[in-house]
Amino acid sequence: MDKGQMKKGVLELCILHVTASEELYGYEIMKRITGAFPEINESTVYAVLRRLHGDGCTESYTGETSGGPTRKYYRITPVGKERLEKMRSEWQEMLEALKSLGI
Amino acid sequence: MTKKQYLASLRKYLRFRLSNSEIDDILADMEECFEAGAAEGKSEEEICLSLGEPRSAAASLLSEQTGSERITSLAEVWLPLLLSVALFAVYTYCGFTAEIEKHDLILPIVCILPLFIWILFERKDFFTALAEYKCDFFTFLGSVSMLAAGAMLNEIPKRTFINRYSDVQNYAALMAVFVSAAMLMLAVSLWKNAPKPFSAAPLAGIFFIVYESVRFCRAYDYWNIETDDAYSRSNQAAEIGTSFHNILITIFVCASAFLIWSFIRRNALTLASAYSAMTVTGFMFFWYYTLSALDPTAGDLLYYLEFVITGRNYLIWGGVAAAAVLVLTIIVKLTKLKSRKKVG
Numbered sequence A: 001m002d003k004g005q006m007k008k009g010v011l012e013l014c015i016l017h018v019t020a021s022e023e024l025y026g027y028e029i030m031k032r033i034t035g036a037f038p039e040i041n042e043s044t045v046y047a048v049l050r051r052l053h054g055d056g057c058t059e060s061y062t063g064e065t066s067g068g069p070t071r072k073y074y075r076i077t078p079v080g081k082e083r084l085e086k087m088r089s090e091w092q093e094m095l096e097a098l099k100s101l102g103i
Numbered sequence B: 001m002t003k004k005q006y007l008a009s010l011r012k013y014l015r016f017r018l019s020n021s022e023i024d025d026i027l028a029d030m031e032e033c034f035e036a037g038a039a040e041g042k043s044e045e046e047i048c049l050s051l052g053e054p055r056s057a058a059a060s061l062l063s064e065q066t067g068s069e070r071i072t073s074l075a076e077v078w079l080p081l082l083l084s085v086a087l088f089a090v091y092t093y094c095g096f097t098a099e100i101e102k103h104d105l106i107l108p109i110v111c112i113l114p115l116f117i118w119i120l121f122e123r124k125d126f127f128t129a130l131a132e133y134k135c136d137f138f139t140f141l142g143s144v145s146m147l148a149a150g151a152m153l154n155e156i157p158k159r160t161f162i163n164r165y166s167d168v169q170n171y172a173a174l175m176a177v178f179v180s181a182a183m184l185m186l187a188v189s190l191w192k193n194a195p196k197p198f199s200a201a202p203l204a205g206i207f208f209i210v211y212e213s214v215r216f217c218r219a220y221d222y223w224n225i226e227t228d229d230a231y232s233r234s235n236q237a238a239e240i241g242t243s244f245h246n247i248l249i250t251i252f253v254c255a256s257a258f259l260i261w262s263f264i265r266r267n268a269l270t271l272a273s274a275y276s277a278m279t280v281t282g283f284m285f286f287w288y289y290t291l292s293a294l295d296p297t298a299g300d301l302l303y304y305l306e307f308v309i310t311g312r313n314y315l316i317w318g319g320v321a322a323a324a325v326l327v328l329t330i331i332v333k334l335t336k337l338k339s340r341k342k343v344g
Helices: A003-023 A026-036 A042-054 A078-100 B003-014 B020-039 B042-049 B054-068 B074-097 B108-120 B126-132 B134-162 B167-193 B197-224 B230-265 B268-292 B301-309 B313-344
Strands: A060-062 A070-076
Touching: A003 A026, A003 A042, A003 A070, A003 A078, A026 A042, A026 A070, A026 B020, A042 A060, A042 B020, A042 B054, A042 B230, A042 B301, A070 A078, A070 B020, B003 B020, B003 B042, B003 B054
Parallel strands: none
Antiparallel strands: A060 A070
């Protein structure tokens, strides 16, 4: 697994987690992730979000913001939840493996 | 960079690889980001910065959507073109050695075959590919029809004035069919209104038609010159042919370099221009070779002369095409640089 691949995996996990905990519109998701990973561009987050959406992990609907125009909101689907759980346990395993080695 | 520039740039990088509907969808999402950012009081410049360079944005989108970061694919532009040119050359040679009528209707089929093969290799589902790439496909079909019409245009005056055959109306009808087909295909491709690499091909088709008419006129003039000194005329013709050949190679090599440069710079406009120059010179090059393959001493000397003496026309039209492409590119480059400076 190269660095890019690993990052993409983490991004995927983060996006799924964010959409699972709250229904947000695209720009908010991008901002939230780049807030945690400042070196990542918003467009990279968007690209991963778009792919997850294409895979059926999220679904979108048009909603209105509190005081303004309509936005495209994303929410997680059962397929997405399944993937999130799988990824979470995979990362947990990896963290434990690292811990066991004392890293 | 402004929002408009950012979106235009992103479209430019994506258009070779994604369908129009996908690109429109992405751009609509991006536009929403700009709106949301503006609502938070961010400037367009700041939003562009946080989104990241359009090129890297396109690369990550492409890598997620298609599994490859390649912004353009060499094979996508080259394979159908080169195969078509090669097949057209074979067709031309067969047309001169056998009865041309037998090959007239094979031409369009032969020329679109490589595109079919390309679509089948590139995309597994043919109909999805056809729907996604219909703009490219119809423009390509249109250009092939134009080429066929050009071939007919050459035949009509030759058969009327030189051979004095009575079947000229067949050629006129065929030409009308090809021209109407070309117009229809171009209308369909314009309906989607998206610039694509194949859009340069119809231009080549038009050049080819003009070239065919000029070629005929030159040959006809030469035919009418009365002289007994056929040997010296043949020498003169061969000389013109050789110098033409060298210059043509130069143009061809320059166009190739231009094309490679466009790929490296990922410049869609120069890519299209280079593609158009390559198409024009490529056709001339192959045409020239297939014609020179005929033994000059075996056949009618005037028949040979007609091919070689018109080398000048190949040169003129090749030069005009290359110059037009160059001037257009320079103009666009200069205007782009100007607008970039203003923004900076």
